[in-house]
Amino acid sequence: MFVGGYVSAAGLGLTCPDWPLCPNGLLPDDEYFIEWMHRLIAATTGALIIATTVGAWISKDSYLKIKITSALATVFVITQITLGALVIDMKLHAVLVAIHLGIGVLLFAMVLLTTLFAFRMGKQKSIETKA
Secondary structure (H helix, E strand, O other), rough: OOHHHHHHHOOHHHHHOOOOOOOOOOOOOHHHHHHHHHHHHHHHHHHHHHHHHHHHOOOOOOOOHHHHHHHHHHHHHHHHHHHHHHHHHHOOOOOHHHHHHHHHHHHHHHHHHHHHHHHHHHHHHHHHOOO
């Protein structure tokens, strides 16, 4: 969200007019670097969120709250990717940019809740095993 906010505030949203890659492919020129970094960080974060969800659903010890919040995070990250592509395609249409930000906030909330639930449930489990 920080990098996306910087890209938006600096007016760099359309410096890389193609999606998902910039005109030079995987390694961009200097003029595309900031927008390319935003996309790289978003893709990495998305992959980690999806992996967390898969891990939560595969694990027998995972709690329902963690499964639900991580699944919602996955839905939101896929929505974010789709909206990001639409924002570029629609040349930064204000409504889409606002929805993209709103979904980003929801995504952050789900990731935060997943993390908090995992730590909270982990502490409860360690207390139970010690007793």
